[in-house]
Amino acid sequence: MLWTKIYSSGKQSLVLSGAQKQKLRSQAMTMQPHVRVGKNGIDESLIKAVNEALEKHKLIKVRFEQFKDQRKLLAEEIAMKCDCHLIQILGHVAVFYKA
Secondary structure, eight states: OOEEEEOTTSOEEEEOOHHHHHHHHHHHTTOOOSEEEOTTOSOHHHHHHHHHHHHHHSEEEEEESSOGGGHHHHHHHHHHHHTOEEEEEETTEEEEEOO
16 A cells, blocks of 8 residues: 655655565565766766666666765665655665655
């Protein structure tokens, strides 16, 4: 069951249950990273690449080649800018989902 959360700005967001996140994590196990965060960090080209990958695949992995010590903050920033869900961070790889 999917839940919809409506923010004060009128924007709707999908809320995923724990079971749904677990299913997405298991689907992501065999996937290779679609996008890599390098020395440029989060810039317009990275956000564009993430959005294109999400549009095509819905579930993607992003690998942090650089900025490994800041991966949690950067992953949250990517999720916010791309309007997607951060499903998991495991090692230097983050999993994102967009319905």
